[in-house]
Amino acid sequence: MPCPPAILGEDLIGSTIKNTASGKLYQVLRLTETNPVKAVCRRIVDGESYKITAETLASDYVEVPPAPTMGTILEPTDRHIFTNMVLHAKTMQALQLGMRKVLNSSKLEEIWKISTINPCKRTSLCFYGPSGTGKSMAAACIAKELGKALFQIDYPTVFSPTVNETARRIQTIFKEAQEQENSVLFFDEADSAFSKRVRLTSKTAILHGNRNKTSLMNGLDNYSGVVIFATNYLSNFDEAMLRRVAQYVEFGLPDETMRVDIFHKHIVVPERAENIDWATIGAASAGLTGGDILNIVLNAISRVSASTEDTSQWKLTTEALMAEIENVAESKKGLVSCAPTTANDTIED
Numbered sequence: 001m002p003c004p005p006a007i008l009g010e011d012l013i014g015s016t017i018k019n020t021a022s023g024k025l026y027q028v029l030r031l032t033e034t035n036p037v038k039a040v041c042r043r044i045v046d047g048e049s050y051k052i053t054a055e056t057l058a059s060d061y062v063e064v065p066p067a068p069t070m071g072t073i074l075e076p077t078d079r080h081i082f083t084n085m086v087l088h089a090k091t092m093q094a095l096q097l098g099m100r101k102v103l104n105s106s107k108l109e110e111i112w113k114i115s116t117i118n119p120c121k122r123t124s125l126c127f128y129g130p131s132g133t134g135k136s137m138a139a140a141c142i143a144k145e146l147g148k149a150l151f152q153i154d155y156p157t158v159f160s161p162t163v164n165e166t167a168r169r170i171q172t173i174f175k176e177a178q179e180q181e182n183s184v185l186f187f188d189e190a191d192s193a194f195s196k197r198v199r200l201t202s203k204t205a206i207l208h209g210n211r212n213k214t215s216l217m218n219g220l221d222n223y224s225g226v227v228i229f230a231t232n233y234l235s236n237f238d239e240a241m242l243r244r245v246a247q248y249v250e251f252g253l254p255d256e257t258m259r260v261d262i263f264h265k266h267i268v269v270p271e272r273a274e275n276i277d278w279a280t281i282g283a284a285s286a287g288l289t290g291g292d293i294l295n296i297v298l299n300a301i302s303r304v305s306a307s308t309e310d311t312s313q314w315k316l317t318t319e320a321l322m323a324e325i326e327n328v329a330e331s332k333k334g335l336v337s338c339a340p341t342t343a344n345d346t347i348e349d
Contacts, residue, residue, distance in 0.1 A: 012031075013028055015063055016044075020060055020062055025045070029042055039057060068151065074149060076144035086290065091249060091250060095138060123225075125245070126234070126237075127139065127228060128231045129252055138249075139184065139228045143183070147182075151184065151185050155189040167211045171219065173219070174219035177227075181225065183225075184228060185226065185228070189232075190237075191231035266293060266298075277318045285325055287329075292328050297321075299324045300316055300320040304320050
């Protein structure tokens with residue numbers, strides 16, 4: 001957890017502090033030689049310098065953990081709220097159940113003594129479903145609702161061409177995740193990182209693969225925060241990994257009514273889209289995801305805005321949306337025809 005900075009001393013130099021009221025970040029540059037001693041700080045957003053007393057530091061600031069060397073810290077924004085998402089009812093119910101579990105963890109332990117049967121302190125969720133169905137957005141919404149940042153780990157972050165390096169990276173990820181206590185650990189593309197379908201071609205590679213898996217399982221077993229996995233292919237997950245996930249949440253393709261709702265969510269100036277044939281758009285967009293629809297709206301806006309210099313005529317039309325729907329549908333066909341015949345990865349010496 002972020003904590004009040006220590007009493008002004010040399011160990012504070014170089015650290016990052018945050019004003020609890022404004023949320024702005026400052027880097028401590030040096031200490032003054034005056035009495036009382038003050039910290040000379042640089043506001044990170046604009047470089048302005050400030051002098052802050054020990055009393056003010058203790059009452060108005062918290063010390064921020066060092067930035068992680070692995071992954072990315074993402075601060076959720078005002079748009080990361082569940083009311084901005086269009087999801088199946090069972091998906092939203094499952095997300096709310098997961099939220100309540102995190103928020104009520106202390107009461108659950110007090111009443112049900114859960115630690116006597118399951119000493120693991122982490123809360124683990126797995127979001128699975130096609131790409132573009134809202135898994136990453138939902139992870140950010142959970143972090144936002146918990147008042148936390150999102151510590152995102154992608155597949156390239158975890159695995160190295162040097163197999164020995166992978167186990168070290170995994171250990172570093174969990175060490176830094178524990179330091180970033182005020183964050184939700186989020187493994188994106190988790191099917192790649194935790195796949196059971198990795199083909200090892202030598203005894204040495206098998207040894208390294210087992211070491212990687214051990215590092216991963218130990219990291220999860222000792223982690224005490226909230227961890228979310230996102231995967232497009234749940235069937236690829238290693239069985240040991242599956243046992244360590246407390247709750248699975250399915251993200252399915254939107255139905256016709258949901259697709260039209262998603263179009264409306266993304267058209268934030270509705271008066272410029274007043275004459276759309278939504279029945280046609282809803283039917284034609286079958287099989288598309290929320291991510292697809294976002295791209296369709298953005299490209300359709302670009303299309304109509306490039307058609308004339310008269311901005312009063314910049315209005316979305318059924319024809320513009322249909323043209324972009326057809327483009328996305330064609331690109332998806334191309335992706336299917338070019339898809340590899342196997343999902344297996346090969347690790348060699």
